[in-house]
Amino acid sequence: MPVTKVLTDGIGEVDLRDLAVYRARGGYRQWERAVRELQPADVLAAAETSGLRGRGGAGFPTGRKWSFLPTDKHVRYLVCNCDEAEPGTFKDHMLLEEAPHLVLEGILLGAYGIACHHAFIYIRGEFKRGYEIFVRALEEARQAGLVGSNVFGSGFDIEVTAHRGAGAYICGEETGLLNSLEGKRGEPRLKPPFPAIEGLYGAPTVVNNVETLAYLVPILEKGANWFASVGTERSKGYKIVSVSGHVQKPGNYEIALGTTVREIIEIAGGLRPGRRLMAVQPGGGSSACIFEEHLDLPYDYESMAKAGSMLGSGAFVVFDDTTDFVAAAYNMVRFFAHESCGQCTPCREGGHWIETVLARLVRGEGIEGDDAMMLRVAGTITGLNLCALGDSIEPFLKSVLVRFPDAFKARIPSAAPASAVAS
Amino acid sequence: MSEREAKFPALLAELRPHCERLIAQYERKRSALLPIVHLFQEREGYVSHEAMRAVAAMLDLTPAEVESTVSFYTLFFRRPIGKYLIQVCRGLSCSINGAPEVMARCRERLGVGHLGTTADGLFSYEEVECLAACDRATCAQVNLEFVYDLTPAAVDAMLDDLRAGTATVRPLVQTDPPGAIWSIRQDEQVATGTKALGSRGVTNPNNAGGVGDAAGLIMLDRIVNKTVSFHEATRERAVRDSRAVRDVVEEEEAQAHAGH
Secondary structure, X not given: OOOOOOOOOOOOOOOOOOHHHHHHOOOOHHHHHHHHHOOHHHHHHXXXXXXXXXXXXXXXXXXXXXXXXXXXXXXXXXXXXXXXXXXXXXXXXXXXXXXXXXXXXXXXXXXHHOOOOEEEEEEOOOOHHHHHHHHHXXXXXXXXXXXXXXXHHOOOOEEEEEEEOOOOHHHHOHHHHHHHHOOOOOOOOOOOOOOOOOOHHHOOEEEEEHHHXXXXXXXXXXXXXXXXXXXXXXXEOEEEEEEEXXXXXXXXXXXXOOOEHHHHHHHOOOOOOOOOEEEEEOOOOOOOOEOHHHOOOEOOHHHHHHOOOOOOOOEEEEEEOOOOXXXXXXXXXXXXXXXXXXXXXXXXXXXXXXXXXXXXXXXXXXXXXXXXHHHHHHHHHOOOOOOHHHHOHHHHHHHHHHHOHHHHHOOOOOOOOHHHHHO | OOXXXXXXXXXXXXXXXXXXXXXXXXXXXXXXXXXXXXXXXXXXXXXXXXXXXXXXXXXXXXXXXXXXXXXXXXXXXXXXXXXXXXXXXXXXXXXXXXXXXXXXXXXXXXXXXXXXXXXXXXXXXXXXXXXXOHHHOOOEEEOOEEEOOOOHHHHHHHHHHHHHOOOOOOOOOOOOOOOOEOOOOHHHHHHOOOOOOOOOOOXXXXXXXXXXXXXXXXXXXXXXXXXXXXXXOHHHHHHHHXXXXXXXXXXXXXXXXXXX
């Protein structure tokens, strides 16, 4: 299956940051149609029928997420999650900088779909340029009467606030994000209550990823059935995959879900000449690796889960035979240890200790039993935390440790045969 | 009183209307904390104590609440930093595509390590987590402007440009001379009495402020795998903690065997 252009259409060809250019290509027409002709329930129905699932990582059906909002409370919020920091993911970064009006139109449609009058976009602190681009687009849209009170004379009021973070991966977790948006430390909250019941300022809140909301625009334009006709049984539509690592043409590629893992690698130019594929991390830093035997699996939510991994945010990192998997495991675990907010003991302590053990393995100073001990500790951490960060320490580490045990054993002087130590 | 401190009241008066506009964007005042702190940091180069106290007053918070929040975020600097902040990505995609060489060249050229500032106060250097530009590895940010496809040679050219003032990146405001390290180190806090001694010897504390003592891992293991016993005397635990975790576990296993 080839690369498709839905959200990525026009990126790199025309300046979609220019409101006039965006509108000339049909931009904001769905927004106008929604507030003039559709009811919020119609937008919700389109989201449900399309089969659109969250593109930020969890893959939760978008329509169902919205339907959890209590019907008796009228103050509610939409928060667009643009705190993109999952290692290997760079799609929202591109959308924000290259197509800010598409991002905004998605937010507006989402806000209308849940009938809320104040939406927020939480932008990662490092995306200073992206934030400035979005704020300029928002101001332009406001002046054009696309945002504000009584848009298109429909009587619908909508305010959008851009909020910039300040450096913390954990703020991508939806309740951590809400705390940060409330001006607090970005520590995740105990769930339930889920944000749909008690979110921002205690009011019902929907948190959706940038890409998820942006897909509402083509879904309304071309119809929910158009979107649902693409993909696999339970993974509908398109997805932007961020391919990086050992491929010749790393980049963002928009594909139909169900394109095989092998095809995605080929789309990204394949491996460098003479190199052999060792592993693919198919869903961001939190996902386990898949291997050669999984190359012909369709890239969708179910198949990745069945292979013991996940589709996650669509970060697709390819590793060839030059990879030092001990160093890679150290890198990944250090990331989670560094980004732990520190609330939960298993995550705060466990991540730090596995990092310490991996550091000595990287130096070739491992102690016999380190590999088994790491698996035991990582397994202990999983499932005992308020949020998914702690649970993310185990998958990558375990997958490479089980697959390449000799690479780890070679770093333990007493256990390794002399030849392995010498190399 | 430093020059910056002397100028602070005027800065506060100047920024107040802007802060009030930011506060008005939200249903609750406190939501404006991050945007307002960003604003002060842009003007002072770092988040000064005066700024934190002023923000607290504006948002009806205590200075401690503001400092606690500010300290959570890695892009808020509570100490002065250099005019050019170089942040090289150490994410996995960059790491397998040349980041180690790029970082080594930065360290060598700057003569400082992670979280260090050069003696002339011009550069601060940090190795940061994935910057979401993995297709252009190795990537970095200079004063939050992206730099892509870095190589050691590109690092040389970039640093030369910055030093010569021919780069397009604007320098950060510098109102106070930076120290050699801008992160607030725990041993320093312990020495000045602002923090309890809890994590001595931990070289890489996490965001939590680095608890990370050996007791943590043992406790972790017990919570899940064994009956938790909280009756052990502190003195005994202190003795155990000074040894390797492995030793403790082995000892316990040996004792368990002996007992049966």
